[in-house]
Amino acid sequence: MVVATRVISYREALNEAIRLEMRRDPAVVIMGEDIAGGAGIGHVENVGAWGGVLGVTKSLVSEFGRQRVLDTPISEAGFIGAAVGAAVTGLRPIAELMFVDFFGVCMDQIFNQGAKLRYMFGGKAKVPLVIRTMIGAGFGAAGQHSGSHYAVFTHMPGLKTVAPATPYDAKGLLIAAIRDDDPVIFFEHKLLYDTTGEVPEEEYVIPLGKADVKRAGSDVTVVAIARMVHVALEAAARLAGEGIDVEVIDLRTLSPLDEEAILESLAKTRRLVVVDEDNPRCSVAADIAALAVDRGFDYLDAPVKMVTAPHTPVPFSPSMEQFYIPSPQRVINAIREVI
């Protein structure tokens, strides 16, 4: 591993990953709504007005120009599909689907086109596409701007799905996703953009399909995704005082799934809690619980517990939204049940 010397935000780490890849490979282009902003307006034409709704793509247009940093109309089916078509024919597009909840508008282009082309063409096509999208509750953004929904995409053969929890992982995984020859849906948690961490200045790749042990422990395995990694770590820190030693595994990539990392940890701790901000039915949490039961049954000394959102859309009011999001306390409760 490269020695890190610099602290930047998750947002900056993502921006840097895109910037480095665009420098490295002229086939990389980026498109989305207001990712530069102010298209065609004289005084902001060369610098952009927004840089994306939460600033992740800020100033890319100043370096790469509007030919490679494309603001799109609000036509997700159109431009996400165009990104698929461009990927098949020789570009390496990064498309931004502002909030994951908007996938409904363009699902055919992802599901029937991007995900299936290679298979249906008998392996004679590649779709090197990244769709970056924002997930997560906690912003008071209500039912159509707060979902996680990565399970929907993880369910689909042909798609790879990635959800980084730290600035370091965000950069390395996004670079890997851009270089990957398959379509990757890249989920950025909106409450993580301002979090900071050590990130090397140079390029580096974190391979897709590899989980990461964010905290080693011996008593129970907690598998978590994206922001829930931090919730799990907080629960682990609180339990450490009581002598309960929690191992926290950050899945990082949801598909392909690092089954071995989970099973290895399970062999050690013999107990499993999964923390997932997505809805519980047919979820990644349920998928991991099924893996434990199917391939790890002999390791288990206790039932597998899932700490998830309820089977509801995300409510607006903070009183309900805080109830919706899995909390460290709920993770602690689940751990206590299996210890």
Added chain:
Amino acid sequence: MEIPEERLRWIYERMVTIRRFEDRVAQEFAAGKLPGFVHLYAGEEAIAVGVCAHLTDRDYITSTHRGHGHCIAKGVDVRSMMAELFGRSTGACKGKGGSMHIADVDKGMLGANGIVGGGPPLACGAGLMAKVKSTDQVAACFFGDGAAEQGTTHEAMNLAAIWKLPVVFVCENNLYAESTPWTYHCAASDIASRAAAYDMPGVLVDGADVFAVYEAAGEAITRARRGEGPSLLECRGFRYYGHFQGDAVTYRTKEEEEEYRRRDPIERFRKTVLSQGLLTEDELNAIDEAVAREIEQAVRFAEASPLPSPEECLTDVYVDYPVAQLAFRH
């Protein structure tokens, strides 16, 4: 088109209510009292009000993320709206929806909408209901210039046209979709002329002139009620605030914003009715005062209302699914 005096008063009262509501929401938001984010309608009052002036509670509208003005024009209770923005249990959606989802189906308000282009197909559905049941209800569909580029909008216009549905498509062209000017995102030199592709009337209207909107909407709605099918209005206007509260609005110039202020829809209305002797200064001022009181009361009501209980999160997902199964196991 002659507007009855009672309607004129209503038009002014609604426009001022929208303006004061939005200005107050901007303040409350800046004070950190509102969760989430808000998109304000100030500047566009003449569009919602000029259209809804022809509608009753039995007619339907679909709206957008910038929906407060549509709600007020359609008669949604301002106190319940404010309480919703504050995330309180007395809100129009019990605190579940917030700014982008305020709805009141009994008032024919089918919801603000967080999905750009989400509304037009829904409006077709309301129009289809009226047609199947042979009522004279109509549906007005508000959508932005940005939403004009969604496939759903085009599909909805075609659907309404082939089925001759009583739908009026009202494009609120406020010149920008977020920071993107409509001259970039739209290939044509106006949006109204797209109506030709669907064989329906298309009219370009000054969206800051409530009389012009009222007249154009009146024709389109009458036509829809008569069973002659849909129309498209493009109302050219502007929003005073940024795309949402917090937008630094670097894409517009000061001169441009000053130009908007010179065309202010409420000021223009006042000038017109006063110069033509349709309403008096005293009448207008009395309305201003009543509205100011109403908005103040709405904020007090919202602040005095309780937050929803956390478990309220689990209700309203289905009509009859057991709540226990919606809850998490841990």
